[in-house]
Every structure is written in structure tokens, then in C-alpha cells.
Amino acid sequence: MQELRYAFRQTIPVLCGYLFLGLAFGLLMQQAGYGWPWAVLTSVIVYAGSMQFVLVGMLGGGFASLLSVALTTLSVNSRHLFYGLSFLETFRKMGKARPYMIFSLTDETYSLLCNLHPPKALNADRVRLYIALLDHLYWVAGSAAxxxxxxxxPFDLTGIDFAMTALFVVIFVEQWCAAKNHLPALAGAVFALLWLVILGPDRFLLPALVCTVLALLLGRGMLPAQSEEVDAP
Structure with a gap:
């Protein structure tokens, strides 16, 4: 229970964001003619954030082909290929929880796990599992609601998607304040802005991630070794 309470405190920012975004997804599903069971089922088995919003349009307009769905999903969620690289060893050691941790690694869960430093008295793997599970439950609950x-x-959905942007800003600021070396964040920001100008908002993410990963690999000698987990205050 101590791990669960600690995980809940860490996920409060995600709770606020996911309830609003899940709410928006559920509303869109309802407007597309799909009731709450479909919204819940999609959030349970797909759980892909932005791809679920794209899926609403696909459901409303009809599927062109399975290949087009697969390619669209790959292009929208390709960033998760990079997220998983940093947790290969961590998830491998989690045994039976490994498949679920891979499945549930969303943007927000990834951000929390990257900045996770549980007290030594807690089981770190259990904390990670609870964080992933709680975030998933928040999204499902928001979708159902x-x-x-x-x-x-009747609802006006104008501007509700800004909740995700606000959530990322909060997580980024927390990680910036906690980090001693800001080079990775600066590299990501520079490449993101560069490719945003070159390719626009719909295509910049994947090349920005590729360039950031390559830059960090080439400059890894300039980065300090990752510190061990420390006691929380």
C-alpha cells in the first residue's frame, strides 16, 4: 500500500490531464455515434492517446484499409520506439509485469518514470507498475465519463485539447528543476524547434526525436552518470 500511495502522489498531474482529455475523447466517441462501452473498450485495449482521437475520425469516415490504419498508427505513435529504448533493462527485470509496462508506456507515464526516485524502503518496480496502472485507469475513467x-x-469542445499541452509544460518544468544537467532538454528543444520550422507541426516530431537521440549518443561523454535512487523527503 505504501507503493500505491507514493505512486498516486506522483500521478496527480496526469490525473488532472487525463480526466479532461479522456472526457474529450469520450465526448467525441459519443458524437460519432459510439456509446460509452465502445469508449471504455477503446481506452482499455488501444490506450494510445492522440491515436485514439485520430481513430474517432477513422470510425466516422470508414476505414480505407488495414494497411492505412497500421501506417497511420505507426506515424502517430512512432515516438514510443524511442521511449522504450531507455527502459529495456528496467522492464526486462519486472517479470510478468513487463508486457503491460510496454503496452502502457504513454508520453505522460514515460515522463513520470524518467523522473522517478522512490524511497529505498519502497519496491521501485511495484511503484512503476502502479504508476502505469493508475494512469491507464485515469484515461479509462475520463473516457467513460x-x-x-x-x-x-451538449458540450462545446473548443480548447479542451490544451489540457495535454499544459500537462506537458508542468512535467517539463518539474524535470528541469530536478535535473542537474540541462543539455538533454536543450538538445530536444533545439531540434524540435528546428524541425518544426522545416516540416511544420504535423511532421516534425519523428525527425526531432531521431536527431536528439543521435546527438545524445554522440555527446554521452558530456553527460553525468545516472544517479542512484534516493530517499524522498
Whole structure:
């Protein structure tokens, strides 16, 4: 229970963001003609954030082909290939929880796990599992609430997607304040801005991630070794 309480405190920012974004997804599913069971089922078995919003359009307009769906999913979620690289050894040591940890590694969960320093008295693997599970539950709960509310109340969805941007800003600021070396964050920001100017907002993410990873690999000698887990205050 100590691990669960600690994990819950770490996930409070994600709770606030996921409830609103899940709510938006549920509302969109309801407007597309799919009730709350479909919204919940999609959030349980797909759980792909932005890809779920794309999926609403696919469901409404009809699937062109399975190949187009697969390619769209790959292009939207290709960043997760890079996320998983940094947790290969960590997840391998988690035994039976490994498949779920791979499945549930969303942007926000990844950010929390990267900045995780649980007290030594806690089981770190259990904390990671609870963080992933809680984030998943938040998303499912928001999706269900949105679909149910959308069936009985009219909603204006203008601007609700800004909750994700606000959530990323909060997580980024927390990690910036906690980190002693800001070179990785600066490298990511520089390449993101560069490719954003070159390719625009719809295509910049993948090349920015590739360039950031290559830059960090080439300059890894300038980065300090990762510190061991420390006691939380």
C-alpha cells in the first residue's frame, strides 16, 4: 500500500490531464455515434492517446484499409520506439509485469518514470507498475465519463485539447528543476524547434526525436552518470 500511495502522489498531474482529455475523447466517441462501452473498450485495449482521437475520425469516415490504419498508427505513435529504448533493462527485470509496462508506456507515464526516485524502503518496480496502472485507469475513467455525459448534455469542445499541452509544460518544468544537467532538454528543444520550422507541426516530431537521440549518443561523454535512487523527503 505504501507503493500505491507514493505512486498516486506522483500521478496527480496526469490525473488532472487525463480526466479532461479522456472526457474529450469520450465526448467525441459519443458524437460519432459510439456509446460509452465502445469508449471504455477503446481506452482499455488501444490506450494510445492522440491515436485514439485520430481513430474517432477513422470510425466516422470508414476505414480505407488495414494497411492505412497500421501506417497511420505507426506515424502517430512512432515516438514510443524511442521511449522504450531507455527502459529495456528496467522492464526486462519486472517479470510478468513487463508486457503491460510496454503496452502502457504513454508520453505522460514515460515522463513520470524518467523522473522517478522512490524511497529505498519502497519496491521501485511495484511503484512503476502502479504508476502505469493508475494512469491507464485515469484515461479509462475520463473516457467513460465523457461518453456518458455526451449522451445527456451538449458540450462545446473548443480548447479542451490544451489540457495535454499544459500537462506537458508542468512535467517539463518539474524535470528541469530536478535535473542537474540541462543539455538533454536543450538538445530536444533545439531540434524540435528546428524541425518544426522545416516540416511544420504535423511532421516534425519523428525527425526531432531521431536527431536528439543521435546527438545524445554522440555527446554521452558530456553527460553525468545516472544517479542512484534516493530517499524522498
Amino acid at each position: 465523457g461518453a456518458v455525459l455526451g449522451s445527456v448534455l
